[in-house]
Amino acid sequence: MKDEPKWKDPKIGPYAKQPAGEGFGEDPINLGDDNCSPTPSHATEKRTMGRDSAKAAKKKSKFYSGFIIIVGVCFLDERVVIAKYLNFSRRSCAKNDRFQQLACIDEKRFEEMQSHNDSLLSIEQEKIRIMREKHDMEKQEKEKQEDERILAIDLDACTPAQRVYYQALQEESFEKIVARRGQRQGP
Structure with a gap:
C-alpha cells in the first residue's frame, strides 16, 4: 500500500498542486514513445482542474468582468x-x-x-x-327701584329712629337722581 498514489507525498509526483488553469483539458498521456502505446509519464503528467481551483478561476473571471463594468461606467458618454x-x-x-x-x-x-x-x-x-x-x-x-322704594316710605308712620334713618336715605336718593339727570343732560 505504500506505493499507492493515495499515500504518496502530494508535493512530489503526479498529484502535486498545479497552478490554476494549467492542465485543464489536457490528456496525461506520453506521446514521445515510438511504440504508439499510450503510457502515463509521471514526470510530465498534469492534473485536471479540481472543484476548488475551478471555483477560484470562476470567481477571478467574475471579478475581472465586474471590474470592466465598473470601469465602463466610469467612462460613460x-x-x-x-x-x-x-x-x-x-x-x-x-x-x-x-x-x-x-x-x-x-x-x-x-x-x-x-x-x-x-x-x-x-x-x-x-x-x-x-x-x-x-x-x-x-x-x-335696581338702584332706581330701591330709590323709588325708599322715597315711597311714609316717614310719619315710622318710629323716630327709623324716621332719621329713612330721611337720610331719601336725601341720598334725591342726590343720586339729580346726578343722573345731570349726566343725561350733559355739559
Whole structure:
C-alpha cells in the first residue's frame, strides 16, 4: 500500500498542486514513445482542474468582468452624465416650486386663520361690552327701584329712629337722581 498514489507525498509526483488553469483539458498521456502505446509519464503528467481551483478561476473571471463594468461606467458618454444632471436639476427645480407653492398655501391659511381669530376676538369683545352694558343697566334699574322704594316710605308712620334713618336715605336718593339727570343732560 505504500506505493499507492493515495499515500504518496502530494508535493512530489503526479498529484502535486498545479497552478490554476494549467492542465485543464489536457490528456496525461506520453506521446514521445515510438511504440504508439499510450503510457502515463509521471514526470510530465498534469492534473485536471479540481472543484476548488475551478471555483477560484470562476470567481477571478467574475471579478475581472465586474471590474470592466465598473470601469465602463466610469467612462460613460458625457452626454448621458449631462442628461442625468439636467434631469436631476429639473426635478430639484420642480421640488423647489412645489415647496414654494406649499409655503404660499400655508401662508394664506395662516392669514385666514389669523383673520378668523381676529373676527372671533372682536365678536367676543362685543359680547363682553354688551354684557357689561346690560349689567350696568340692570344695576341702574335696581338702584332706581330701591330709590323709588325708599322715597315711597311714609316717614310719619315710622318710629323716630327709623324716621332719621329713612330721611337720610331719601336725601341720598334725591342726590343720586339729580346726578343722573345731570349726566343725561350733559355739559
